Amino acid sequence: MNTLTLAHYYTTLDVQAMADYVGDSLELALIAQREKADRIVFAGVKFMAETTKIINPGTQVILPDETSTCSLVTQTDMDALKQWREQYSDHVHVSYINSSAEHKTISDWIVTSRNVDDIIAELYAQGEKVIFSPDRNMGAYLNYQYGYDMPVWNAVCEVHDKFKDEQITYMMDNARAEGNVYLLAHPESPLPVLKQADFVGSTKQMLDWVKDFNGEAHTVFIATEEGLLHNMRQLRADINLQLAPIYSGCQCNACPYMKRNTVELVKKAQQGIGFEINYLDEDTISKAVKPIKRMLAFSKKQMEKNVT
Ligand code: SF4
Numbered sequence: 001m002n003t004l005t006l007a008h009y010y011t012t013l014d015v016q017a018m019a020d021y022v023g024d025s026l027e028l029a030l031i032a033q034r035e036k037a038d039r040i041v042f043a044g045v046k047f048m049a050e051t052t053k054i055i056n057p058g059t060q061v062i063l064p065d066e067t068s069t070c071s072l073v074t075q076t077d078m079d080a081l082k083q084w085r086e087q088y089s090d091h092v093h094v095s096y097i098n099s100s101a102e103h104k105t106i107s108d109w110i111v112t113s114r115n116v117d118d119i120i121a122e123l124y125a126q127g128e129k130v131i132f133s134p135d136r137n138m139g140a141y142l143n144y145q146y147g148y149d150m151p152v153w154n155a156v157c158e159v160h161d162k163f164k165d166e167q168i169t170y171m172m173d174n175a176r177a178e179g180n181v182y183l184l185a186h187p188e189s190p191l192p193v194l195k196q197a198d199f200v201g202s203t204k205q206m207l208d209w210v211k212d213f214n215g216e217a218h219t220v221f222i223a224t225e226e227g228l229l230h231n232m233r234q235l236r237a238d239i240n241l242q243l244a245p246i247y248s249g250c251q252c253n254a255c256p257y258m259k260r261n262t263v264e265l266v267k268k269a270q271q272g273i274g275f276e277i278n279y280l281d282e283d284t285i286s287k288a289v290k291p292i293k294r295m296l297a298f299s300k301k302q303m304e305k306n307v308t
Helices: 025-034 046-055 078-087 101-105 116-125 136-146 165-176 191-195 203-212 227-235 263-270 282-307
Strands: 003-008 021-023 039-043 060-063 092-096 109-111 130-133 181-185 219-223 241-243
Touching: 003 025, 003 263, 021 025, 025 046, 025 282, 039 046, 039 263, 046 060, 046 101, 046 282, 078 101, 078 130, 092 116, 101 282, 109 116, 109 282, 116 130, 116 136, 116 282, 130 136, 136 191, 165 181, 165 191, 165 219, 181 191, 181 203, 203 227, 219 227, 227 241
Parallel strands: 003 021, 003 039, 039 060, 092 109, 092 130, 181 219, 219 241
Antiparallel strands: none
């Protein structure tokens, strides 16, 4: 059996080493669409494995740990979301990929943190009215950054929402006494943090920023899941890369759901033992695939444009 293993950047490095491809949500969705495999093991979280199954209904898709979910999914009550969507029936519903399969069935577009700016800009350019779900922080940032007035659903990423601007300001002020300081932040972070960031971007865009950095920096603070820091340090050991401080809890900023992908569970999943995504009915798949394919086609076109 031809098995393909995909791992998200937020999994541990030993799990990433077992994967055929490591990437962010958009990269992994494009790979899942492009590659032909009998079985796909998704070392990530449930909504990612579901997205993979929706794109490849004929492929066996296995999530190593059934409980690897995401707070953006668990904080979204589907009955309430459906009512909210009906309230704005003349709006285009844009949903972040961090959403359940059922959520995707009532969405017009799926976006990732890498293409959300461009897709929403395009919709506004076409004169559409837009609602955005489920990430409150990302929606607030888009409204602030581009002057939109999108109604936004109210759920957060429990990992990125921990960043608080007071602590970050304090750390940055201290480090500034020593030299240039930068802050890179993922748009799932709270708006006050994003307002003071030098760069706001997706996982891949932040990695590229670090890879291509050619200035002088005493410290570059990163406001995202701590796993990405390992990938960044592998790329640029010469830069002092530090996780931005958080305000409470365990004082670590690891996604508990991503870290449930242990080496042992991924090994088992590669042998076909794990949580198989086999519960999505045809109706769900046929409705959910449309907004996902719309997004994948948009991103492919953009990538081709950037190459030519
Ligand atoms: S880091 Fe946040 S958005 Fe990503 S899977 Fe974990 S809880 Fe969800």
